[in-house]
Amino acid sequence: MKKYEQIVQDIETYINTNQLEQGTRLLSVESYAKQYDVSKSTIIKALDTLEKRGSIFQQRGSGVFVRKQRRDDYINLLTNRGFTKELANFNITTQLIKLEVMTPNEEVRHNLKLEAHEEVYYVERLRNIDGNRLCIEVSYFPKKFVPYLNQEIANGSIFTYIAEALKLNISFADAYLHVDILSNTDAQKLELPEHSPALFLDQVVYLATGEPFDYSKLTYNYKYSKFFVQSMNH
Amino acid sequence: MKKYEQIVQDIETYINTNQLEQGTRLLSVESYAKQYDVSKSTIIKALDTLEKRGSIFQQRGSGVFVRKQRRDDYINLLTNRGFTKELANFNITTQLIKLEVMTPNEEVRHNLKLEAHEEVYYVERLRNIDGNRLCIEVSYFPKKFVPYLNQEIANGSIFTYIAEALKLNISFADAYLHVDILSNTDAQKLELPEHSPALFLDQVVYLATGEPFDYSKLTYNYKYSKFFVQSMNH
DNA sequence: GAGTGGTCTAGACCACATA
DNA sequence: ATGTGGTCTAGACCACTCG
Numbered sequence: 001m002k003k004y005e006q007i008v009q010d011i012e013t014y015i016n017t018n019q020l021e022q023g024t025r026l027l028s029v030e031s032y033a034k035q036y037d038v039s040k041s042t043i044i045k046a047l048d049t050l051e052k053r054g055s056i057f058q059q060r061g062s063g064v065f066v067r068k069q070r071r072d073d074y075i076n077l078l079t080n081r082g083f084t085k086e087l088a089n090f091n092i093t094t095q096l097i098k099l100e101v102m103t104p105n106e107e108v109r110h111n112l113k114l115e116a117h118e119e120v121y122y123v124e125r126l127r128n129i130d131g132n133r134l135c136i137e138v139s140y141f142p143k144k145f146v147p148y149l150n151q152e153i154a155n156g157s158i159f160t161y162i163a164e165a166l167k168l169n170i171s172f173a174d175a176y177l178h179v180d181i182l183s184n185t186d187a188q189k190l191e192l193p194e195h196s197p198a199l200f201l202d203q204v205v206y207l208a209t210g211e212p213f214d215y216s217k218l219t220y221n222y223k224y225s226k227f228f229v230q231s232m233n234h
Numbered sequence: 235m236k237k238y239e240q241i242v243q244d245i246e247t248y249i250n251t252n253q254l255e256q257g258t259r260l261l262s263v264e265s266y267a268k269q270y271d272v273s274k275s276t277i278i279k280a281l282d283t284l285e286k287r288g289s290i291f292q293q294r295g296s297g298v299f300v301r302k303q304r305r306d307d308y309i310n311l312l313t314n315r316g317f318t319k320e321l322a323n324f325n326i327t328t329q330l331i332k333l334e335v336m337t338p339n340e341e342v343r344h345n346l347k348l349e350a351h352e353e354v355y356y357v358e359r360l361r362n363i364d365g366n367r368l369c370i371e372v373s374y375f376p377k378k379f380v381p382y383l384n385q386e387i388a389n390g391s392i393f394t395y396i397a398e399a400l401k402l403n404i405s406f407a408d409a410y411l412h413v414d415i416l417s418n419t420d421a422q423k424l425e426l427p428e429h430s431p432a433l434f435l436d437q438v439v440y441l442a443t444g445e446p447f448d449y450s451k452l453t454y455n456y457k458y459s460k461f462f463v464q465s466m467n468h
Numbered sequence: 469g470a471g472t473g474g475t476c477t478a479g480a481c482c483a484c485a486t487a
Numbered sequence: 488a489t490g491t492g493g494t495c496t497a498g499a500c501c502a503c504t505c506g
Contacts, residue, residue: 061484197431295503
């Protein structure tokens with residue numbers, strides 16, 4: 001493990017175990033450098049990482065301070081990559097509805113940058129949160145990246161499988177959101193009245209090479225579709 | 235202007251004016267260092283900044299590549315700080331509905347960390363996009379940070395006023411989203427049928443000191459509430 | 469193996485906040 | 488005036504990709 005990663009982890013643990021309030025001042029850059037016997041730049045790298053994650057904020061001339069997200073039943077849009085990790089503190093269950101190899105339509109091809117003949121795995125799943133319908137998830141994985149997928153894998157975390165078994169390097173994602181009325185079939189699947197609203201999230205996930213390897217369309221039950229995003233001004 | 239900021243700007247301009255495709259390879263770190271006659275670290279700092287903004291991605295051992303957002307009628311949730319800058323390419327107009335000094339309720343006090351007696355400016359505005367109702371915006375600014383506000387300012391960009399005239403240092407923001415059905419009065423304001431869905435965005439914006447200075451509640455017309463978020467895995 | 473990005477150093481100097 | 492974070496350097500060495 002890299003030095004700065006260890007420091008990031010230590011500080012994060014320190015904040016959590018001591019349940020520090022937003023605005024609590026941490027040690028100075030120099031103090032941390034001495035404490036860990038590393039150069040100032042390494043501390044700065046660690047602090048920048050924590051700032052990117054929304055764990056702290058830094059104020060020039062003044063110090064390093066704790067930043068806290070306060071509504072914790074909200075899904076973090078920035079770290080949301082599947083549910084297995086993100087909503088670990090909730091009871092999320094998965095129901096596999098369909099798993100097959102198919103030739104995708106134009107929309108999917110465009111988002112995954114596929115040629116007309118290329119095949120994909122189609123996965124349709126239902127996510128439940130504490131026994132209630134959370135969302136419908138429809139995913140497409142090009143066969144050229146994910147040559148094999150079975151029911152057992154699809155019942156668990158496909159992302160973990162892709163990262164660990166296939167050793168693919170997941171790098172970045174684009175997420176698009178909009179709101180609309182549910183179709184009747186989707187309302188039924190989510191156990192909601194007809195014409196209920198829903199949040200639609202389209203997501204394209206890319207490998208380190210820049211190639212898209214997952215296009216997913218999620219339809220959220222509006223009752224549980226609570227998201228948050230933390231941003232910095234610089 | 236700092237060296238790395240200049241480089242960020244140059245590269246961003248280069249990508250835009252040449253309309254480079256996603257995946258286009260840029261120069262190597264070393265080449266840029268030579269070209270600008272700066273150290274490698276300065277280039278890395280510039281590239282990290284671009285990566286944070288979602289303009290590029292870097293692959294160790296391979297190079298630096300262009301990253302592009304492809305659906306451009308979507309509002310970037312990460313840079314969204316008011317509309318004046320964000321949706322510059324659309325025709326956004328503002329209608330001031332109400333502007334007054336008041337003592338806020340518990341919800342607002344909590345989000346702005348105010349004592350019971352502290353007063354705020356209450357601003358209610360309607361945003362239109364190309365002549366159509368985009369959203370209702372209700373904002374609260376503590377008087378201790380924003381001692382004066384008038385109709386003229388509220389008709390323009392309050393954020394620009396706060397940053398430039400009051401010289402307050404806007405630093406970071408937390409945004410919370412959820413979906414629900416519009417109230418009848420809100421549906422009327424947005425010129426939508428009763429029981430239309432809507433996206434609700436609550437936003438707390440903080441100064442560099444970590445003090446919250448704005449709590450805003452936005453109610454989006456679902457027809458125009460399209461958002462996107464770009465994220466990195468590290 | 470050559471070339472690429474990433475980590476890390478030790479230190480100079482700058483910009484800013486606070487008292 | 489002091490202490491804080493931020494910029495920048497020159498260079499060593501590491502980790503990864505790809506031909």
